[in-house]
Amino acid sequence: MSNEPMTTKADDAIITVRNLSKYFDDFEALRDITLDVKRSEVLCLIGPSGSGKSTLLRCLNFLEQYDGGEVHLDGELIGWKDISHNPRKPLSSEALRKQRQHIGMVFQHFHLWPHMSALDNVAEALMSVRKLTKKEAREKAMTALTKVHLEDKAQNYPANLSGGQQQRVAIARAIAMEPRVMLFDEPTSALDPELVGEVLSVMKDLAAEGMTMVVVTHEMGFAAHVADRVAFLDSGRLVTCVPPQEMFGREPDDARVRSFLQTYRERNVV
Amino acid sequence: MSNEPMTTKADDAIITVRNLSKYFDDFEALRDITLDVKRSEVLCLIGPSGSGKSTLLRCLNFLEQYDGGEVHLDGELIGWKDISHNPRKPLSSEALRKQRQHIGMVFQHFHLWPHMSALDNVAEALMSVRKLTKKEAREKAMTALTKVHLEDKAQNYPANLSGGQQQRVAIARAIAMEPRVMLFDEPTSALDPELVGEVLSVMKDLAAEGMTMVVVTHEMGFAAHVADRVAFLDSGRLVTCVPPQEMFGREPDDARVRSFLQTYRERNVV
């Protein structure tokens, strides 16, 4: 949890990814990814559609069972019971649950629970995981919703919310849990510029509180502003992982990255 | 259809919206919207989350039964049989179907059919509405998918596509039908900058072919590049509707618009 005493120094790795690979049948979605995420760091993942960004994120909390390599969170192997065996055996669902409690996630498709109001979507885990009373949970949920400017839509079911409102509920749901690490999959795709700004400031606050974040995004401006480092994925491979100044500030070395950023630059000079 | 002879002059209105209003129970989602969309025009709708952009779009093809005012497409009242009566009576589903054939739509949440491959998602309406044979429909669908660079994912089910790939299938599904008017609800929210460029060029081609388009977007760069006019919605009201140069090029007159664009400007200078 974020308010635990920090016994390790601030720039050591909280997530280590080693030679990660993942197949969907024959399709190689991730190949040999090696990557560290440091404590309190904001790492942005960018890359073309279908390059494996979501898949990488999903491997980090074992929603996808990766086929090769290892993912460690605070030194603890994520998902597999033990990888010396072949085939690997996943942890029990209870052990997985323990691990995942500390890893928050906002999905690309939100995945709100349609039968619960916005408020209940946020309050649910506070009650059953954080063991708050119903009242406390609702209050806390309300605070989280207020952060994303949704206090007046708290009672709406997801079906009666606009796209951006749904996305904000999903963000509120994840941050209310105060995990150690947050994974965001395009958290601002449905948001207008103003709200992107708001979410950005929420995330900056989180970062200041020591939260580690991995953010998939297509908004280069967002990446440039919020990230400590930016990783570029292409066809399942990690092409580069550098501070944003290097990625955006000057002409990137890698041809693929260069052409990727090209269109963006052209268009965004309004 | 786009290849019909244009008997009217190019700048007359194809869609006219008059005093449109829409309530969800007590909540006023749209208030007194009056707006013309000219033939072959690209109109972008921008505005904060929850301002009613999707709702307006959905009123245009009567997916939402608007409560007050009128929407006409090519002089034909959309959705209602006749509005002098109270309560209004909607058209028969067959008549609605006829109207909607000419209005393509790409949804904010894509709404692909999960039990059909990407190809079949696109081919379906070609067969059942355009009455093409299965073979013709598939060929045409393949062409549409190629336009959005998805030829190698044609056989995937939606669940096995990345977010951006799903969005592109949704775009392909709508444009393959060659409607008279296209409604796009955040068509590039899940796309990376490169693809945004591609989709933009697809849309430019469509525009050149005389297609009328209404595009909801949060990407101001996109709006600036592709739109003939940009309409700004706030809390269900149409604040302004002007060419992009006026909206983005100089300081906007309206305070609301100004503050909305502020954050965007700040962030996007990378």
Add this chain to the structure above:
Amino acid sequence: QADLLSDIKAKGEIVAATEMHYAPFDLLKDGEYVGIDRDLFDEIAKDLGVTPKYIDLPWNSILPGLEAGKFDFVIAPVTITAERMKRYSFTLPIGNATVALAKKAGDSSISKPEDISGKVVGTQKGTAQFEQLKAFSESLATPAEIREYTNIDEALADMAAGRISGVANSLPLMGYAAVQRPGLFELVMPPFGDPKFFGWVATGDDNSKTLIEAINASLLKMHEDGRLKAINEKWLGSNPELPTTMPDVK
């Protein structure tokens, strides 16, 4: 005024329904319908000069079917009672319906009907035999406990399973069961209660009057020429003394 008999003769066919599930009167043997009723009615049809056609129906739908005219006649053995005569026309008796008892083979505690006193006895619900058994049981010092089954097979199965000590039903039925499963069932002689008889049934209206008369005439003829006796001996090993007039039912 319609007349069933002339209709049948015109068609050259008589359709008779029964429940092929009432040995030895009606049963399926190797997939074929046989039994006392079949043999008797084959002869009667011959006398009437028509071909018989038999259909199998559960008891539930035999009488509704008769009334709806789905067939002409019922050759399921029906115990002749006053109440039933109000609604339907009966033929002369075609079988002995007096109640008799079967026990589990080798059960030495029962050697005569009176021994059921205080024991549990099963019978088929709603039958005339049930009424007889009830009356008989009440005449005993300690009455028997009577359990009703929808079907006599189930009562026999329950006796085999050991839940009940005896099963009471019409004499021919119990006798036949004992012959079929000698190691399992045994007939307790003599039959008890009032003498009762089975008849066949047609609709109660005037249409079937002539048919009933013709069948009765044919039955009487079979009494005289010994065919009736032969058939009964074939199935029962003995000849029940069947009356040649309508028995007196109150």
Add this chain to the structure above:
Amino acid sequence: MNFSFDTIWHNLPYLLAAARWTVIISVCGMAISLVWGTVLCATRLSANPFWRSAATLYISFFRGVPLLVQLLLFYYALPYVGLDLPAVEAAILATGMCSAAYTAEILRGALQSIPRGQTEAAYALGIPSFSLWRRILVPQAIRIGMPSLVNELILLVKVSSLASVVGISELTRIAQNITGETYRPLEIYITAAVIYFAINWILSISGRLIEKKLQIG
């Protein structure tokens, strides 16, 4: 108890012959049930209040009255209104029409869990309602409702035994009749159960195969 395999062996051909009727009635009944059930479900969901209540009434009647009584009505009461159906046809029609009421409800339940957006997408493309149902809604409803549909079809196979009340010598009836002659109910009933099981297992396996085939992702 001495379990008599002889009895089983001896009577097996007759039971199998009777099972033919069970199969005929249930297969035809299934066809009616599925087709008519789908139509009924669509009617029940139609916008027209008249058709909607007609379908509701139909379902209420056919689920409410015991099938036995329905069969008796079809066979014995319809002649009074001039419709004299032969026994097999009456049995097929009654079981099929009754089962359709249940099928319709199963499909309706499944349809409700198909996200609305999918229907809207079809509307927006101008897809005719027939195609919408045939290509988009029904396949998904079948996937979701398959286990319940198989339940219903298996029940249909079993209730086909009621056809005996209109004089059809189907499996259960013949089993009972043979029992009446052999006085060996356990042997005969177990055999009949095995035959029923075989028929139903085919159904169940097909159901699972279809389910797998329609599985998405």
Add this chain to the structure above:
Amino acid sequence: METELFVRYGPALLYGFGITILCWLVGSIGGVIVGFLLACLNRWGPRFIGWVIYAYVEVIRGTPFMIQLFILYYGGPYIGLLLTPVQAGIISFIIYGSPYFAEIFRSGFNAIPKGQIEAARCVGLPESRILWRIILPQMLVPITAPLTNFFIILTKETAILSVVTVPELLFQTQTMAAETFTFVEPFLVLSLFYWLMVVVTGWIGARVEQRVTRHLKRA
């Protein structure tokens, strides 16, 4: 129509109706519970239990209730299982209903989008809580109708209990039919009582459905 009959047999019919309702309620609710447990075990339990459950479902679902009941009641004593009719009726009812219910629940599980369960796992909800709060309320949307169906079907399967002399409704009406030689009247009574049960069940089903589909209603 002889109304006098209804007076004469009224008490017996009502008693039979009571027994029918008792067996139906206890049997079908027991069946739902067992079916639900089976479906859960099948989903979360070890592989081999899955196979055992599969076999159980196929065998019990694939064979007629009448025969199961017959074997249990009349065959049971041979292996020392001596049950009273009502006991046998209720037990076999639970056994008979459970595989159908298990299959209905299985279909419910399949209807929940995977993403929602993933979202629940990501916030660390325990599996049992996921079942109760996320899966169950939503799966009721597609399965309330089939559940209602099967409750209704079970009302009528109670008639088969007459085979083992449970004094239920059909048993009583058969007495009436046999003793009085009437057929229309008993069937009418029978239909009326069943219809009553079905209407009430259907009504409850509709209410439950309304409740569980609340979130789908659009303003």
